[in-house]
Amino acid sequence: MKKYLSRKVTAALEALHYEGRVKLTFEKPRVESHGDLTTNVAMLLAKTAGKNPRLLAQEIIGALELEPDLVSGVEIAGPGFINFKFTDRFFNRQIGEILSRGREFGRLDIGGGKKTQVEFVSANPTGPLSVGHGRQAAIGDTIATLLQWTGHDVTREYYYNNAGRQMRMLAESTYARYRQLFDPAYPFPEDGYQGEYIKEIAERVKSEQGEALCALEKEQALELCKSLAEGALFESIKNVLERMGVRFDVFYNEDSLYTSGKIKEVVDEFRKLGLAYDNEGAVWLKTTELGQEKDRVIIKSTGEPTYRLPDIAYHREKFRRGFELIVDIFGADHIATIPDVLAGVKALGYDPENVKVVIHQFVTLLREGEQVKMSKRAANFVTLDELIDWVGPDAVRFFFLMRSISSHLEFDIDLAKEQSEKNPVYYVQYAHARIASILRFAVTEGVTESADASGLQGVDFGLLKEASEIALVKLLLEFPATVESACMGFEPQRLTTYLHDVATSFHKFYHDHRVVIPERELSRARVGLCLASKLVLANGCMVLGITAPESM
RNA sequence: GACCCCGUAGCUCAACUGGAUAGAGCAACAGCCUUCUAAGCUGUAGGUUGCGCGUUCGAUUCGCGCCGGGGUCACCA
Numbered sequence: 001m002k003k004y005l006s007r008k009v010t011a012a013l014e015a016l017h018y019e020g021r022v023k024l025t026f027e028k029p030r031v032e033s034h035g036d037l038t039t040n041v042a043m044l045l046a047k048t049a050g051k052n053p054r055l056l057a058q059e060i061i062g063a064l065e066l067e068p069d070l071v072s073g074v075e076i077a078g079p080g081f082i083n084f085k086f087t088d089r090f091f092n093r094q095i096g097e098i099l100s101r102g103r104e105f106g107r108l109d110i111g112g113g114k115k116t117q118v119e120f121v122s123a124n125p126t127g128p129l130s131v132g133h134g135r136q137a138a139i140g141d142t143i144a145t146l147l148q149w150t151g152h153d154v155t156r157e158y159y160y161n162n163a164g165r166q167m168r169m170l171a172e173s174t175y176a177r178y179r180q181l182f183d184p185a186y187p188f189p190e191d192g193y194q195g196e197y198i199k200e201i202a203e204r205v206k207s208e209q210g211e212a213l214c215a216l217e218k219e220q221a222l223e224l225c226k227s228l229a230e231g232a233l234f235e236s237i238k239n240v241l242e243r244m245g246v247r248f249d250v251f252y253n254e255d256s257l258y259t260s261g262k263i264k265e266v267v268d269e270f271r272k273l274g275l276a277y278d279n280e281g282a283v284w285l286k287t288t289e290l291g292q293e294k295d296r297v298i299i300k301s302t303g304e305p306t307y308r309l310p311d312i313a314y315h316r317e318k319f320r321r322g323f324e325l326i327v328d329i330f331g332a333d334h335i336a337t338i339p340d341v342l343a344g345v346k347a348l349g350y351d352p353e354n355v356k357v358v359i360h361q362f363v364t365l366l367r368e369g370e371q372v373k374m375s376k377r378a379a380n381f382v383t384l385d386e387l388i389d390w391v392g393p394d395a396v397r398f399f400f401l402m403r404s405i406s407s408h409l410e411f412d413i414d415l416a417k418e419q420s421e422k423n424p425v426y427y428v429q430y431a432h433a434r435i436a437s438i439l440r441f442a443v444t445e446g447v448t449e450s451a452d453a454s455g456l457q458g459v460d461f462g463l464l465k466e467a468s469e470i471a472l473v474k475l476l477l478e479f480p481a482t483v484e485s486a487c488m489g490f491e492p493q494r495l496t497t498y499l500h501d502v503a504t505s506f507h508k509f510y511h512d513h514r515v516v517i518p519e520r521e522l523s524r525a526r527v528g529l530c531l532a533s534k535l536v537l538a539n540g541c542m543v544l545g546i547t548a549p550e551s552m
Numbered sequence: 553g554a555c556c557c558c559g560u561a562g563c564u565c566a567a568c569u570g571g572a573u574a575g576a577g578c579a580a581c582a583g584c585c586u587u588c589u590a591a592g593c594u595g596u597a598g599g600u601u602g603c604g605c606g607u608u609c610g611a612u613u614c615g616c617g618c619c620g621g622g623g624u625c626a627c628c629a
Contacts (some may be wrong), residue, residue, distance in 0.1 A: 027568075028568070029571085029572075029574075030571085030573085030574085030575085031572070038572090040571070043609065047609090077572075078571085078572045079571090079572080080609080081571080081572070164628095165628070166628085232575075249596085275605075280627085281627085282627050283627095293554085293555090293625095296626095296627095297626080297627045299627085300627040301627060306626085306627065307629050311629095331623095332556080332557070332622085333623070333624070333629090334624090335555090335557085335624060335625095336555085336556085336624050337624095337629080359556085359557080361557060361558075361622080363621080402565075402566095403566090404565085404566080406557055407557080407558065408557085408622065408623095409564095410563095410565090415564090415578080422577080423591095424590060427577085427591075427592090430589080433589070433591090434589055437589055438588045439588090440588090442588075444561065468621050481568080484567090489568090493565090493566080497565095497566060497567085500577085501576085507593065508592095508594095509586095511557070511593045512585075512593090517586050517588095523575055530588095536622085551589085552589075552591070
């Protein structure tokens with residue numbers, strides 16, 4: 001549609017010798033009465049041409065050569081918009097295209113097979129995943145799928161660290177809880193992890209090992225506790241991710257950066273570049289020379305690196321592994337680390353433009369109208385597992401994706417739990433199930449042989465002329481563009497909003513017109529429209545990672 | 553104090569990257585099932601887009617300054 005008009009208007013501009021002065025764009029007007037597409041070229045040209053935009057528009061229209069069976073109207077409106085209206089035929093003939101592309105409808109080629117990595121969740125195995133991780137999992141997984149749908153070669157990656165201070169504390173907490181099973185007075189470390197899950201892990205250690213750890217040297221016992229706790233936590237993390245339908249291709253261990261010498265390599269290289277120096281026993285990175293406000297420590301005086309160093313090394317490895325587009329999904333609390341990492345990567349000779357950092361804001365849970373305060377240390381925090389238990393994986397994913405990434409997300413548990421029939425996700429799924437039901441009925445009544453496109457050869461979709469039919473078709477045809485804009489802007493909420501609109505448009509069509517009717521040809525055309533709607537809903541749900549049920 | 557995100561209907565949020573008359577869902581009110589799923593549809597009401605300047609044909613969107621909420625500012629990750 002845009003392509004067609006773009007060709008025609010360009011030709012007109014050339015005929016008038018206005019070509020190349022401004023960028024020609026078409027947009028879908030918000031208001032339906034303004035037509036199907038609009039362009040503002042006349043207004044943009046007005047300045048350089050020194051003419052009234054409405055007069056210019058008139059000139060352009062005069063030079064246009066359009067086919068009347070495709071375009072039914074062209075008019076000048078407002079300050080100088082040129083509005084185009086297409087014929088119903090132009091739209092409804094494209095239903096056939098949706099049907100023939102089927103489960104592929106909405107897929108695009110624009111990525112050109114670009115090797116792309118999406119890193120997300122990346123929580124260290126020190127506790128169960130929180131609802132915040134859940135939002136990240138939903139966002140990351142959906143962005144990854146969107147990238148696949150737009151023709152990128154995508155790797156989903158989880159980066160974790162099973163060494164360091166946090167893991168040490170995990171081991172000590174587990175060990176203390178274990179010892180408390182035998183001696184309730186055994187002291188618990190001051191900064192230990194308070195959560196119940198530590199006690200559960202300790203119970204597991206006891207059932208597997210009995211009293212054996214009490215007899216061991218403490219260091220040895222801690223080592224054992226660490227690996228048992230890590231194993232248990234990773235198992236639960238993978239389990240809950242699986243419940244959400246998230247599967248990673250690669251789990252990348254930070255430790256491998258040390259054992260393979262990559263960390264040292266980076267430090268040496270910074271020294272060689274004159275970007276690293278020693279001061280007060282620590283190694284500093286001259287981030288000031290890289291456009292930052294102050295220099296940063298990369299190796300502490302204790303000899304341990306700060307998080308920046310492995311992060312930089314890791315990002316370099318991403319480039320070295322051949323990723324052309326690197327997408328990092330981070331929570332708002334990690335925002336401060338990004339400039340250092342990007343500056344470091346740039347200093348090492350890689351283009352930070354190829355790293356897209358997507359930062360999402362936090363999730364607030366509401367229960368009985370009260371905000372649920374959450375802290376990993378304190379015992380009161382809602383895990384992702386619990387949230388899924390309450391509202392189900394589809395609602396969890398959909399809710400997490402409904403809001404724009406940069407907005408705080410408020411998740412009302414009671415609403416999602418008690419009034420689930422009012423969830424938008426059910427609204428969308430219901431539309432899909434309803435269509436499935438109609439198609440089954442159409443088959444029973446002999447309108448078509450099967451509930452797919454195979455029985456619809458030679459159907460004349462031109463028979464669809466009703467307002468709610470055409471409105472639905474137009475909306476369905478916007479699916480690929482919606483996938484594209486959701487992907488390019490890293491804004492999955494565009495898709496949830498869109499699917500809700502499709503469901504609304506379908507419900508309205510359903511309400512206005514019966515599908516299975518005596519007029520056989522019209523009935524078959526409507527079956528085609530139902531099928532096309534079902535495909536768009538199903539494909540959209542697939543991208544969002546939620547189910548599209550055949551019945552509810 | 554510095555930097556980042558947010559501020560849109562009573563509530564939760566959209567708004568296709570600067571377009572025309574700012575839209576949905578809850579909540580409120582009034583209607584619609586003898587018929588393919590009423591988990592649905594139709595209508596009413598609800599707004600100075602936090603406030604003020606500026607940029608231009610045109611601003612919820614871009615810039616500056618305030619106000620309010622959240623976040624980050626370690627030799628923690």
